[in-house]
Structures are given as C-alpha cells and as structure tokens.
Amino acid sequence: MNDPQSPGEASGDAEPPSPNRTLHSHPLAEWEAPPPETPDPPARGFLGRILRTLGPLASEPEDAPDSMMEAATSAEAPSILNLRRMSVDDVAVTKTDIVAVPVTVGLPELVEVFREHGYSRVPVYRGNLDQPLGLIHLKDLALKHGFAPKGAPRFALRPLLRPLLYVPGSMPIGALLQQMQQKRIHMALVIDEYGGVDGLVTIEDLIEQVIGEIDDEHDESEDGLWVQERPGQWLVLARAPIDRVEAEIGVKLISGVYEEEIDTLGGLIFMLAGHVPVRGEVVTDDSGVQFEVVDADARRIKRVRLRLPGTAEGGTIA
Structure with missing residues (x-):
C-alpha cells in the first residue's frame, strides 16, 4: 500500500448512526486484556475458528525474524500467526501520519482532503486529534452531496459521522480484527495511557499482516523493482x-x-x-x-x- 490509511477498504460498514448515538466512548471500554488464568472467550465465525486453531502464544514459529534489521527491511511473508504474535502498535501508523479533519471543515476543503490523499475514511475531531468525534466515509459524503441536484441540502458534517473504535496499542491484532468484523467498524484509533490518540489502524492494515500487500485500482503499479x-x-x-x-x-x-x-x-x-x-x-x-x-x-x-x-x-x- 502507498498510504498509511488504506484507500482500498471495503465500504460495507454499518449504517450511519442516529443523531442520539454516542460516537466517542471511553478508549479502554472497547477491550480489556483478560487475566492470565482466564481462558480466551470463544470466538465466532471463520476468524474465530482460525484463532482457536492457532492455540496459545507460546507456539512461536521457527521462521520468526532473527534480527530487527531482518524484520525492518524484508518483505517477509505474512503469516496467519501474526494474528496472535503482533500487537496493534506493530501495524498502526503514528499520530503524525494521521490525516484527519476538524468538525468545522467546509465541503470544498473536505473534498480536497479525499482527493489529495485517496482515502475512503478520514477521522473527524473537535479542537484537536485527541478529541475525536468519529469518521467521515467518502461514500456517505458522495451520496449526500456529490450526486445531489442543484439546491442540495446545506452541508453539515456531524450527521454523516460514523463511529470509531478506540483501542490500546497492546491489543493483539487478531482481537481487533474480530472487533472490527463484529461491529462493522473498519477504523480504530490507538489510545495511550493518558487517553490521547497515539496512532491509527484500519482493517486493511490488519489483513495485510496475514495475506500480504493489498493493491486496489488506485494504487500505483510496482511491477519493477x-x-x-x-x-x-x-x-x-x-x-x-x-x-x-x-x-x-x-x-x-x-x-x-x-x-x-x-x-x-x-x-x-x-x-x-x-x-x-x-x-x-x-x-x-x-x-x-x-x-x-x-x-x-x-x-x-x-x-x-x-x-x-x-x-x-x-x-x-x-
């Protein structure tokens, strides 16, 4: 992928929340690590069967990187074992690389952000990024304002906001992938110990750790070296x-x-x-x-x- 926020994500999210729905929840309310002696709760669906098959974290594969340089420079083959051995911090983009918009952004400026960066989802905040409100999906914006005839409704961003997930960086990516699958929310903000935003991760970032790089129609071809x-x-x-x-x-x-x-x-x-x-x-x-x-x-x-x-x-x- 070329961008930290994945432009090629599937757009089958949950429907936009009602005006009375609370978008911002306590970051650690989404996930808490079970105590060591507590077995993992049974997981549902295909992903759940995969996680159960993997077994405990102790079964570390022999093909793990021998050095930091190997992990940092190789296009190492992704593995389904990454669902357990990797944490959200391993795949999330840093706060400085997050592209987000304030809730006061105008329609022309918002369209330009989507056009410039090629993302399908962009976080929306109030004041600064440590006060996120939700995310705006390009499809919602296009359906509401992009295809409307003359005399389109006045632009208002808040009614278009969808919820975000808020997760700690230590969360295993397999657990986050399950949450995204169950809640149909494909973007999460990584929250630090003080409640501030520390990074961002999308469902495509997680899937790429299992099946490899995903290129869509908007990604540049990399046929040659x-x-x-x-x-x-x-x-x-x-x-x-x-x-x-x-x-x-x-x-x-x-x-x-x-x-x-x-x-x-x-x-x-x-x-x-x-x-x-x-x-x-x-x-x-x-x-x-x-x-x-x-x-x-x-x-x-x-x-x-x-x-x-x-x-x-x-x-x-x-």
Whole structure:
C-alpha cells in the first residue's frame, strides 16, 4: 500500500448512526486484556475458528525474524500467526501520519482532503486529534452531496459521522480484527495511557499482516523493482537486491564485512540509519548517494528515492 490509511477498504460498514448515538466512548471500554488464568472467550465465525486453531502464544514459529534489521527491511511473508504474535502498535501508523479533519471543515476543503490523499475514511475531531468525534466515509459524503441536484441540502458534517473504535496499542491484532468484523467498524484509533490518540489502524492494515500487500485500482503499479524518474534519480523498492541496484546506478554502495550481511537496499538504509527510518527521512551513504524514504511503516522500509551525488532534489514523492 502507498498510504498509511488504506484507500482500498471495503465500504460495507454499518449504517450511519442516529443523531442520539454516542460516537466517542471511553478508549479502554472497547477491550480489556483478560487475566492470565482466564481462558480466551470463544470466538465466532471463520476468524474465530482460525484463532482457536492457532492455540496459545507460546507456539512461536521457527521462521520468526532473527534480527530487527531482518524484520525492518524484508518483505517477509505474512503469516496467519501474526494474528496472535503482533500487537496493534506493530501495524498502526503514528499520530503524525494521521490525516484527519476538524468538525468545522467546509465541503470544498473536505473534498480536497479525499482527493489529495485517496482515502475512503478520514477521522473527524473537535479542537484537536485527541478529541475525536468519529469518521467521515467518502461514500456517505458522495451520496449526500456529490450526486445531489442543484439546491442540495446545506452541508453539515456531524450527521454523516460514523463511529470509531478506540483501542490500546497492546491489543493483539487478531482481537481487533474480530472487533472490527463484529461491529462493522473498519477504523480504530490507538489510545495511550493518558487517553490521547497515539496512532491509527484500519482493517486493511490488519489483513495485510496475514495475506500480504493489498493493491486496489488506485494504487500505483510496482511491477519493477525501480523506475528512473530522471537522470541520477530512481524510485526503488526497498526489497531490491543491493547488487542489482549498484549495477543500475554504477556506484558501489557496500564493501567489506557488510557485503555478506546486507542483501537488499532496505537493509543498507537500515544499517546506515540505525533504526527504521520514517517517511520523508533522508539517509546519506559514504559514497554521497542519498536515500529518501518514500514509503515505510513502523516495521519496515517499502520504497526509497535514490539520488546520485550532485543530483538536485526535484522528484515528487509518490
């Protein structure tokens, strides 16, 4: 996916709530971890059967990442075991990456947010993001105001709001996926210990941890490992083999002991930065080659803009 908030989510949500329905509930009212000796409640449906089959968390697979660098840089195969071994914090986007709108936003500004970012759902807040009211769905907006004839009703955002889920970051993603399935709410805000918003996660983010990346009609094709945007500048997938990247750009990027340890461009960038870089972060190699992180999540780098020394910035972040 290219965006932290998933544009390709299914739109079969619950119907918009009535005006008397309370949208904002206490964050920890949605989920509380059972005490250690309390068995998990029986889960319903197909997802419930999967979770029961997985058994306890103790049965950790042998193919778990051996190092933080492996987890951060590889396009490791998603696994159904992630439903139990991963928490919401592992997949949620950070607060700084959340695209949200105030409840006072006008119709033209709201339409522009949907157009610019390509999301199907956007959180709505009062005052600041730590006071969320719900979410606005693009379909609701279009049906109410997009296809109306002249003399459409006056724009009012509150009646269009749908509820959000509020969950702690320690919640297993399998438990959250069940909640989203049962309540038909496909977006959740991650709440910290003080009740403030710490991140955001969608149902598509969760499903991708099980079946892999989901691309819809609006996502850009990534058939090749890289594309040359202009002389001296490439947009490269982080999983691209480092030797192939070196051959393409004509610059030796690694040597010595690291030559046997690093296989991908993402691995090199992780080693240079010493952490998983965030979107927009720029890392420079000893050779002078610059790597601008175009797409990344909390666990791994996805796409990078590579610039040779002397190449001025001028590309457009996808």
